[in-house]
Amino acid sequence: MNESRTRRRGEELIKAIHDAALEEVIEVGAGRLTMDGIARRAATPRTTLYRRWADPIDVLLDALYHQHPVEEPTPGADDLRGDLIRALRLMVEWAFSPAGRAVAAILTDPRSVALMSDALFERVFAGRGGTFTRTVLEHYAERGHFPAALLTPVVADIGEALVTKRLIDAAAPPTDEDLAAIVDQAILPAIGLGPSSARGS
Amino acid sequence: MNESRTRRRGEELIKAIHDAALEEVIEVGAGRLTMDGIARRAATPRTTLYRRWADPIDVLLDALYHQHPVEEPTPGADDLRGDLIRALRLMVEWAFSPAGRAVAAILTDPRSVALMSDALFERVFAGRGGTFTRTVLEHYAERGHFPAALLTPVVADIGEALVTKRLIDAAAPPTDEDLAAIVDQAILPAIGLGPSSARGS
DNA sequence: AAGGTAAGATACAAGCGCGTAGCTAAGCAA
């Protein structure tokens, strides 16, 4: 009987557990996350979990910490509007990834938030979740496409904020038209590129 | 021993349980909400809860449903900017109320969302949580302060979206200066009232 | 080939939330 061909160890096992934690939190929520649930999903005894982590949230935060950083938007040619839309689309993709969903689940769980270290918050948020459009906007501001003074913290947040609200309000993911509307009607006017100059299609 | 002077009944008891449910969900999160916890906090036997509700989320949703609708912003004199700031302040106040925090806790809990009826969603959200600035904007658009065509769904969401992001990112509530920045740098430009005409202080 | 490391399979008692049942007694109305 060659059933258990491979017994997972080290990296491989840990990755399986991390994945299980992310899947589990998406399904049951941060509050109902248990060692049992994660272990069952990862098909490993609980003992293995306790050897490394103290509680389910610990596993989850560790899983998030070891996620690959999200892709950075790379401003391309001379297309501010298009780059902004692409940046927002990157954000939407991240939001629908296991990591993105897990972060959403965690953020409103009192216990999880309390245990969330600044380091993780930095890594998951300030580092990426919060600034998709900022990279693009800074790029074009430096090149004089619009006054750099207009690129305030508030303005840098407009796109992400509106997409976030869309994700909360509606079940379906925003279409490219939705993202374009956000860019045209909110971001571009804020940096002085109103309908007069940005009216493309 | 006149300990148990009053035995609560009907309305009074239900309100105590509703309050307990809201407090409980804020403290432990939607996932860890239990009949036991609510009952303990309301100082009533679990039996009483089961007589009316099937599970903890049921209690919580009922509590939210019976909350007083949030105050509507009332556009005042001739002060669009000031009215917008006041509308956002109303939103911040609601967000920090027990009901506001409870809604936040629920929205990312898979089980709760699944049980949330359209009626409740309507009453709690579309009805109020989503549109503080819209009321104000519509008022001034009708009076020709700016082109009504610019008041798109996206534009109506800008203020709420940015405040929401602020609430998620930062622990401290936004100050009036923060709200003013949102109005000046994001909302007003979007309706064609950029720095040239809105530069107040 | 030998030995150390760590995963896998049990098993266990303790604690808690669940849902129900039975009873007592307070509040309210006729």
Next chain:
DNA sequence: TTGCTTAGCTACGCGCTTGTATCTTACCTT
């Protein structure tokens, strides 16, 4: 006052999660 309704109290068995302990065995290193 009588009697209906309903809150308060206690208790039970069930199942799940917890944290730990013990043993076997696969994998990796030397």
